[in-house]
Amino acid sequence: MTLDSLALYLVSLATMGGIYAVLTLGLNIQWGMTGLMNAGVAGFVAIGAYTTAILTTGPSASHLGGLGWPVWAGILAAGGVSAVLALPIALVSMRLRSDYLAMATLGIAEILRLVVRNEDWMTGGPRGIAGLPKPFETLGTPVSQLAFLGLVLGMIAVLYWFAERAHRSPWGRVQRAIRENEVAAAAAGKNVEAFRLQSFVFGAFAMGLGGALLAHNIKFIGPEAVEPLIATFLVWVMLIAGGSGNNRGAILGAFAIWTLWAATEIMTAQLPPELGGRAAYVRIFLIGLALQLILLFRPQGLIGERPPKPLGQID
Amino acid sequence: MLEAVGLVKRFGGFTAVDGCSLTVAERSMTGLIGPNGAGKTTLFNLLGGYYRPDGGQVRFKGRDISRLKPHQRFRAGIVRTFQIPHEFARMTVLENLTVVPPGQLGEGLAAAWFWPWGVARQEAKIRARALEVLEFLKLTHVKDNPAEALSGGQKKLLELGRAVMSGNRCVLLDEPAAGVNRALLGDLTERILDLHRIGYTFLIIEHDMEFIAKLCQPIYVMAEGKVLTEGTMADIRRDARVVEAYLGHSGAAA
Ligand SMILES: Nc1ncnc2c1ncn2[C@@H]1O[C@H](COP(=O)(O)OP(=O)(O)OP(=O)(O)O)[C@@H](O)[C@H]1O
Numbered sequence: 001m002t003l004d005s006l007a008l009y010l011v012s013l014a015t016m017g018g019i020y021a022v023l024t025l026g027l028n029i030q031w032g033m034t035g036l037m038n039a040g041v042a043g044f045v046a047i048g049a050y051t052t053a054i055l056t057t058g059p060s061a062s063h064l065g066g067l068g069w070p071v072w073a074g075i076l077a078a079g080g081v082s083a084v085l086a087l088p089i090a091l092v093s094m095r096l097r098s099d100y101l102a103m104a105t106l107g108i109a110e111i112l113r114l115v116v117r118n119e120d121w122m123t124g125g126p127r128g129i130a131g132l133p134k135p136f137e138t139l140g141t142p143v144s145q146l147a148f149l150g151l152v153l154g155m156i157a158v159l160y161w162f163a164e165r166a167h168r169s170p171w172g173r174v175q176r177a178i179r180e181n182e183v184a185a186a187a188a189g190k191n192v193e194a195f196r197l198q199s200f201v202f203g204a205f206a207m208g209l210g211g212a213l214l215a216h217n218i219k220f221i222g223p224e225a226v227e228p229l230i231a232t233f234l235v236w237v238m239l240i241a242g243g244s245g246n247n248r249g250a251i252l253g254a255f256a257i258w259t260l261w262a263a264t265e266i267m268t269a270q271l272p273p274e275l276g277g278r279a280a281y282v283r284i285f286l287i288g289l290a291l292q293l294i295l296l297f298r299p300q301g302l303i304g305e306r307p308p309k310p311l312g313q314i315d
Numbered sequence: 316m317l318e319a320v321g322l323v324k325r326f327g328g329f330t331a332v333d334g335c336s337l338t339v340a341e342r343s344m345t346g347l348i349g350p351n352g353a354g355k356t357t358l359f360n361l362l363g364g365y366y367r368p369d370g371g372q373v374r375f376k377g378r379d380i381s382r383l384k385p386h387q388r389f390r391a392g393i394v395r396t397f398q399i400p401h402e403f404a405r406m407t408v409l410e411n412l413t414v415v416p417p418g419q420l421g422e423g424l425a426a427a428w429f430w431p432w433g434v435a436r437q438e439a440k441i442r443a444r445a446l447e448v449l450e451f452l453k454l455t456h457v458k459d460n461p462a463e464a465l466s467g468g469q470k471k472l473l474e475l476g477r478a479v480m481s482g483n484r485c486v487l488l489d490e491p492a493a494g495v496n497r498a499l500l501g502d503l504t505e506r507i508l509d510l511h512r513i514g515y516t517f518l519i520i521e522h523d524m525e526f527i528a529k530l531c532q533p534i535y536v537m538a539e540g541k542v543l544t545e546g547t548m549a550d551i552r553r554d555a556r557v558v559e560a561y562l563g564h565s566g567a568a569a
């Protein structure tokens with residue numbers, strides 16, 4: 001590997017880590033701040049990715065849309081559609097206890113996966129949607145890659161700002177109270193369902209954005225990209241590893257686990273050919289092992305939750 | 316002010332509250348006593364909206380509030396504490412209080428994002444108030460500890476603190492004195508009396524008869540889900556049914 005290609009590899013690694021950081025921030029809003037166990041992250045990633053794919057690609061007979069919107073509009077719409085679709089889900093499921101919410105979201109994500117795979121007229125079915133525009137591409141290597149990384153990092157920064165402000169405000173305090181003891185939160189006059197709904201929708205918005213970035217990054221979206229393993233399990237591992245309840249922890253966890261995930265790819269490439277077919281399982285096993293070690297030795301994550309400084313004590 | 320009218324609550328085949336009626340007059344300090352398992356806490360849960368009654372009504376200021384959810388009853392002006400403390404475990408003691416006051420601007424995302432100055436101004440006031448309450452409860456030295464690290468008695472005090480932070484004037488206390496040391500109990504009694512003097516209404520469940528005798532009038536006695544009798548401490552002590560209810564059970568006599 002030459003130095004140039006190594007540098008490019010690191011940029012693409014950071015880009016993917018950053019896209020996952022967007023997803024992990026979304027999950028942190030739902031689970032870390034409020035205790036909503038969303039086991040269907042992949043569903044919202046799919047909504048975001050396919051929304052922008054349908055809106056920004058050129059006209060095509062093999063899937064819905066092809067409206068040729070600009071990329072920025074597609075990405076924002078992806079967040080918006082994801083949030084809007086989260087609303088009815090939230091309305092019916094915010095009353096559920098967290099383990100039932102996990103089952104409900106898991107089921108919904110699975111339904112979406114089947115829709116994506118089978119509704120060819122809309123999603124291109126198993127062939128997916130290709131030819132998404134990637135912004136900055138006219139700038140050539142390596143500027144275009146760096147610019148896209150910049151876009152991802154900028155998105156993280158904006159999202160972090162919104163998430164952190166919310167976390168440090170009375171809104172976030174109520175969310176944590178609900179997470180700790182929903183009966184006592186209701187006894188303190190808080191409308192538990194309404195608060196949960198806001199958190200769920202806010203988190204879903206972030207996941208939709210992340211899904212859109214994912215699709216634009218590889219200029220393609222297909223059913224494999226929104227498999228629960230890739231889009232739900234990894235995000236959960238990232239959040240737990242980084243520190244649930246801590247926005248910085250969520251970002252750090254995403255980059256750390258994505259790096260590890262990429263490393264397992266390099267490691268499994270060294271496997272003898274007769275094991276090569278099992279590489280995918282070995283990678284999952286290694287990530288699972290990492291999760292176990294974290295839970296054993298650092299259950300609070302790399303940067304655990306700490307009481308946020310209230311607004312005004314910093315600003 | 317607050318009225319239970321023939322309330323019934325069943326758990327499976329067991330009737331925990333069996334046609335209970337009681338009236339908490341405005342600005343009164345009403346007591347509720349009875350042996351263990353009499354149904355006092357269950358009655359509180361009905362008054363607070365945590366259970367849907369199998370019969371009867373809850374009325375507040377003349378209005379039927381039976382269908383209101385717990386947070387709506389809080390907004391109507393009722394606040395309750397829990398016999399088994401319900402602290403926000405991984406939040407600090409101070410946060411356990413500052414989260415309570417209603418009408419916080421920063422509970423809306425728009426203000427949290429775009430008007431932090433307004434939120435900060437309100438936060439400063441709420442924080443000052445919470446610090447006062449902590450000072451009174453002698454919890455100032457643990458204000459930055461997570462609430463889960465408090466002792467059992469301290470958690471009871473925190474329950475009371477949250478009720479005070481609510482600003483609601485109809486306060487239901489479920490065994491506020493249980494586990495609280497004698498020295499502090501005197502202060503606690505004084506503080507409840509202070510609040511009473513400025514117009515608060517209390518309904519207090521308590522096993523500590525001295526505490527009840529000092530504060531409450533009238534006193535209701537419950538046993539086996541029913542209200543046995545009601546009156547002053549002197550009336551109750553003379554009532555043979557009350558003595559029997561207590562001795563007939565675990566013997567936790569007055
Ligand atoms: N959720 C529940 N499910 C089933 N039974 C219950 C439930 N809650 C209370 N009970 C039963 O109802 C009866 C009354 O309980 P409750 O807690 O109201 O008593 P209490 O008067 O508050 O007693 P104590 O003085 O010990 O606190 C008890 O026999 C209890 O076992």
Ligand SMILES: [Mg+2]
Binds near residue numbers: 355356357398
């Ligand atoms: Mg009780």
